[in-house]
Amino acid sequence: MTGSDANPSFRLAYVPGVTPTKWVRIWNERLPDIPLTLVGVSAGEAFAALRAGDADAGFVRLPVDGTDLSAIPLYTETTVVVVPKDHVVSAVDEVTAEDLADEIVLHPLDDVLGWEVLPGKPAFERPATTADAIELVAAGIGVLVVPQSLARLHHRKDLTYRPVTDAPASRIALSWPEARTTDLVEDFIGIVRGRTVNSSRGRQGAPAQPQQDRKAAAAKKTGGKPRTAGKPAGKTAGRTAGKSGGGKAQARGAAAPKRGKPRRRP
Template sequence: MATQGRRPAGRAGKGSPVRRNRAAPAQRFPPPKPPKKTAKVVFDAPDRESEEPRTFRLGVVPGATPGKWIDAWKQRMPHVPLELVPVEVADQRAALDDLDAALVRLPLTDETLHVITLYDEVPVVVASIDSHLLAADELTIADLAGEIVMVPTDDPLGPIDIPGALAPTFAPLTVAEAIPTAAAGTGIVILPMSLARVHHRKDVRHRLLVDGPTSTVALVWRRDHTTPDVETFIGIVRGRTSNSSR
């Protein structure tokens, strides 16, 4: 046959060299062109005016506890020192003229002031550890009949009607003076609980007066003195964070 002895096209016979594809030559790319330099634009921002050194003066009546608010102020306003100014209840309105704000005891009626009520304190009876009144866990006004009840000159509670109570025969005393007098068994004194704790002694104890008047502590500042610092302190007292909107 005419095709005898021929090998099929495209098929290598035994022992025939195998043709391998030659590797394609590597493509060469030109190096990247450096980016064009653009002119740097500088905006001349005005220098920030430095704040004037200042101090936030906070008045505090005896027994008020602003500790947590002071800590928050130090974290939020480290560049503005806070000065605590002790204020007596009898002088708290006059003291506000020289303060940024104050923690006071109500009532304090004055149309020139802003007032934010904070909390109420319960009243307690402070007596000598030998007083028979301490036999009870709680007292009522009726239990005080026949007792010598001292009314301090810096009384934070105001007058209390106690039927059958006896008036002291000695001159009126301050709270700080009335406590040791009560310890001597010469009478009792009714105070907000925080004040009783401030003047705590080993020879006196206190009992809750369940039907006595409460003492309201408030944050107060002058209407004509609502500064950014005052607003910051108000926000702290109300629990607002530094990111909260007013």
């Protein structure tokens, strides 16, 4: 692992559909002196940006392109079909690929699902981008199957979406160049994996000091020996013993009145 002390900031790439807000907030809380810069890239450009050094790490869509990039899978997205609000699909909770057999299914050039066989009927021409395909759906030309995050990203009031239960799914991962696994990259990995500040594997906080070590360090500063838990020291012990003994003797000396049953008069 190489050092990263010379880097003035941490650059984080992310593909459309990923919202890194939560992780950025935690970074700013733990490492306020190291600014984090967000770098938006397309799904197709993400791996080239990491290799070129345009970002230290990035949220990408699997599979990872090549063996020189490390990756930690994070979550799998729900796949949905985007349709006009008055479309018949909007009347059901979910559909299958077979339910789209009579539909024109748009297949943009930046598709991220990696279909083996695209459902439905192909369009005359492939849209250049997902955004272009959304416009065609709104115009009533076809439907579009995408990860749910992209449907939300390109949300329109006249469109809606429903899950497609048997469609390919897109997985999001954190990736970075394996040869540049810097300390800052390790810090961000810890944040994404949910490690606390005092985690033994994180760099943001030192591991917790064992209790006995803390006691020994405190005793060394005062020039004494560490106290053993449960044993009172010096005069305090004598005073405590005296008080407890006197209390017991006084209790024994004062006899408590006996109680009996009241006699009944004849």
